[in-house]
Structure formats: structure tokens, C-alpha cells
Amino acid sequence: MVASVNIPRLDLHDYLYGSEEQKERFSDDIGKAFNETGFVTITNHGLSKELISELYTEVKNFFSLPEEAKLKYEKPELAGQRGYTSKGREKAKDAKTPDLKEFWQIGQFVEDDDPVKNSYPDNVEVSEYPGFNQVTKKVYQQLEKAGKHLLNAISVYLGLSQDYFEDKVHNGNSILRAIHYFPIENPDDLPADAVRAGAHEDINLITLLIGASADGLEVLTREGEWFAIKAQGEDIVVNVGDMLQRLTNNKLRSTTHRVVNPPRQLMKTSRYSVPFFLHPKAKMDLSCLPSCVTDAHPKAYNNITAGEYLDERLREIGLKK
Numbered sequence: 001m002v003a004s005v006n007i008p009r010l011d012l013h014d015y016l017y018g019s020e021e022q023k024e025r026f027s028d029d030i031g032k033a034f035n036e037t038g039f040v041t042i043t044n045h046g047l048s049k050e051l052i053s054e055l056y057t058e059v060k061n062f063f064s065l066p067e068e069a070k071l072k073y074e075k076p077e078l079a080g081q082r083g084y085t086s087k088g089r090e091k092a093k094d095a096k097t098p099d100l101k102e103f104w105q106i107g108q109f110v111e112d113d114d115p116v117k118n119s120y121p122d123n124v125e126v127s128e129y130p131g132f133n134q135v136t137k138k139v140y141q142q143l144e145k146a147g148k149h150l151l152n153a154i155s156v157y158l159g160l161s162q163d164y165f166e167d168k169v170h171n172g173n174s175i176l177r178a179i180h181y182f183p184i185e186n187p188d189d190l191p192a193d194a195v196r197a198g199a200h201e202d203i204n205l206i207t208l209l210i211g212a213s214a215d216g217l218e219v220l221t222r223e224g225e226w227f228a229i230k231a232q233g234e235d236i237v238v239n240v241g242d243m244l245q246r247l248t249n250n251k252l253r254s255t256t257h258r259v260v261n262p263p264r265q266l267m268k269t270s271r272y273s274v275p276f277f278l279h280p281k282a283k284m285d286l287s288c289l290p291s292c293v294t295d296a297h298p299k300a301y302n303n304i305t306a307g308e309y310l311d312e313r314l315r316e317i318g319l320k321k
């Protein structure tokens, strides 16, 4: 029964520039969708069509480099948190076979005198394509800005002050990941369980995803069926991650999702996507909000900080030893 899949298309301008009533409706709509399905699509998110198109050009350029050139940028000592991660390294938590993807990650640009700067590794720069570094930085900062607005709207839904997340996500440990789901020349040679991205939940607070206009992304409904998501044009898809689910004691749901392989005749084609994983600072306390703990919903999680939780999860997905 697909009736319970509530993935509304929301206009961020309604929240930023609308009447009080439009703002309230936006908070309510995003909150309800995050409570039911954990996913929304967002239009007027602030990233221009031109910027998204430049991003794809640069991302395609980078992944077209020969493997030896890309491997110079692989940093296993940073658990893949910066630079390149080659094919076969990351798998979903409970999967045996790694995902059919390679990716690039960039982290926070601390531009004030916040001492948190010392706790982040430097970003890695691609020397072959200077434009790649510039465009991904711009996209990082714009998605971060959009994400902060969305967290404000969610705070209102949760009955918190609108700026609840502000100090927690300022210079947070967010990651922009450019993913290439590479072409498969011989599908028969693949292990039977090999997929572009195995079923998983995201680790962070919320994820903002560019690229879901391409087929493949699916969410698992409460009824246990897979439901295909397809964003319109340049819309972004936004979903709840496990940190927000923990904080809200399951009121907001970090829904399982995956990226399926294309039909056989399209296996030789690439798919690109660029998720932004919005993380708070490591010291953020993820203990369940008292307002979300009731007799009907007893506290479901131990107290933990965002940093401790991230470490635990990076080990589970094979990026940290």
C-alpha cells in the first residue's frame, strides 16, 4: 500500500520570504513528512541551475581521470573523510559486498577564528581541475546555508526555539560527497548482491541531495515496499539522518534508502549524485530531547555525542579501522 508515502515538494521561499502562515505551514509540512516518511523534495533552495550544471561538469571531469591520478588523492588515514575513496571501499552497514561507486569528500571551511578548525583535516585539492575545488566549495557553502534554514523550520515543528541548532552546526563537521556510480562492462561478473548503494540510513542530522533527478534512489516504506524517488529538475531531496532520529527519540525518522542498479541495457552508463551530509560539531549532545520522551515513547537511545557516534558508524561501514 503506497498511500502512506508522504514526500511533499516544498518551496524554501515560503519559509524564508512568506507570510507567517506560509512559514508555519512549511514547518508543519516538513515536520510531518519527516515524521512519516523521512523525505521531502525542496525547490528554491538557493543553488542556481548554472551552479548545478558547473558542478556536474567538474565532477565528470574528475572521475574521468585515470585511476592512478585519482589514487594520489586517497587518504585511508582520514577514513575517507577528505579526498578520494576508490571503488570497493565502502559498503552498507549490514552488506557483504561493497557498493558499486567511487567518491570524493570535502569538509568544513572554517573561516573565522573558531578553534574547531584544528580538529578538522585540511581539504584535499584536485590539481588537474582547479574549477573542481572552487565549484565544490561553493556548493558546500550553499547547501550548508539551505540546510541551516531547514533545521530552523524543523526546530519550530519540534517546539524548540528557531535557533536551537545554530551554535551546534556552526562550523559543523559536514561533508559534501560527489559520487560516481561507475559503468559496469560485464554485469555477469558481478556478485549477485552488488548494488550501486546498498540499503542504509544516513549517519548525520539531515542530508541534502543533488542528483535524484536520475533514476535509482528508493526509500523503504513502513509497509516494507521500495518506493522510487524522483526529484523534479534541479530540486534537491532532503532526508532525516540517524543523528536527528536519535535526538528526537524516533519522532523524526531516518528512513532506509538505497540506489538500485539500472536495467541491464543501461549498466554501461554512469550515474552521478552529490549528497551534503549536514553534521553538527563533534561535541553536540545527541541525548533524546526531553520533549520527545513520553510514556508512549520511552527513551530509545543511550546518551552519546555526535563525535562518538560518528566514530562508531565509520567503523561499521568499513571506512575507519
Ligand SMILES: O=C(O)CCC(=O)C(=O)O
Binding pocket: 179, 197, 202, 209, 211, 212, 217, 257, 258, 259, 272, 273, 274, 275
Ligand atoms: O546517490 C543517491 O541518490 C543517494 C546516495 C545516498 O543515499 C548516500 O550517499 O547516502
Ligand SMILES: [Fe+2]
Binding pocket: 200, 201, 202, 257
Ligand atoms: Fe544515503
